[in-house]
Amino acid sequence: MSAKTLLSISGLHKAFGGLIAVNQMRFDVHEGEIVGLLGPNGSGKTTVMNLISGALSPNEGKVVLAGRDITSLPVHAISHAGIARTFQLVRILHDLDCIENIEAGLAFRPGPLWGDAAKSAAITLLDRIGLADHAHTSAGDLTYIDQKRLELGRALALQPKLLLLDEWLAGLNPSELQEGISLVRKLKSEGLTIIMVEHVMDAIRSLCDRCVVMNAGTKIADGPPETVLSDPEVIRAYLGDSHA
Numbered sequence: 001m002s003a004k005t006l007l008s009i010s011g012l013h014k015a016f017g018g019l020i021a022v023n024q025m026r027f028d029v030h031e032g033e034i035v036g037l038l039g040p041n042g043s044g045k046t047t048v049m050n051l052i053s054g055a056l057s058p059n060e061g062k063v064v065l066a067g068r069d070i071t072s073l074p075v076h077a078i079s080h081a082g083i084a085r086t087f088q089l090v091r092i093l094h095d096l097d098c099i100e101n102i103e104a105g106l107a108f109r110p111g112p113l114w115g116d117a118a119k120s121a122a123i124t125l126l127d128r129i130g131l132a133d134h135a136h137t138s139a140g141d142l143t144y145i146d147q148k149r150l151e152l153g154r155a156l157a158l159q160p161k162l163l164l165l166d167e168w169l170a171g172l173n174p175s176e177l178q179e180g181i182s183l184v185r186k187l188k189s190e191g192l193t194i195i196m197v198e199h200v201m202d203a204i205r206s207l208c209d210r211c212v213v214m215n216a217g218t219k220i221a222d223g224p225p226e227t228v229l230s231d232p233e234v235i236r237a238y239l240g241d242s243h244a
């Protein structure tokens, strides 16, 4: 692959007491790629996302973004370095409207925006994520998919190089799922690099350039979705021995 490496993780190890949640994980993400991080429940995916975003520090190993070692930097420094994320449980400011939610994000990016500049950037961003008609709607009054869009907008307000989506498509009905997939595809077409933890196989197949699969903290596969999803070791990890 000729694209430049944006993120490189190597030898990443995280234990919680006696439980090894992430065991010598390593993978690269190239600029402009969507990489799916897959694996059965409890395999360590969210812990990897937390180690990349700085919510947790590894016991060993390195996280390198665009050639810079960002391992164990505090969350705000990693965010300034160019990584933003969404969470399994949507995090938005329910009592504020959509513009205010985005403005709160814009205040935390490198080169923060305030006042009229923030308002105008917020309106542009709401349009980009399909919320132009809800600028003055309270976040708490939005439908579930629109709350997800707004959380994504708050992450994009930080102008990330790398976006981490943690089950961003979970819980959507079939038509919302297609809308969500289209939005992620649009972000990729704009040049954003994305790691997505996802269980929705249609989304993985249609969006991911590559999938990294974990089982019990360890990487068991890394390759194009069609190859990885038919790998007997991956099928065994998800479904048990009888299906492999």
Ligand SMILES: Nc1ncnc2c1ncn2[C@@H]1O[C@H](COP(=O)(O)OP(=O)(O)OP(=O)(O)O)[C@@H](O)[C@H]1O
Binding pocket: 016, 019, 020, 021, 039, 040, 041, 042, 043, 044, 045, 046, 047, 048
């Ligand atoms: N803060 C923590 N303290 C103790 N154990 C933890 C902590 N966070 C995660 N774990 C454990 O580490 C293992 C990996 O958890 P993790 O949430 O990373 O898995 P996951 O693949 O994201 O799972 P899911 O698909 O269910 O979200 C699990 O056994 C989990 O119980």
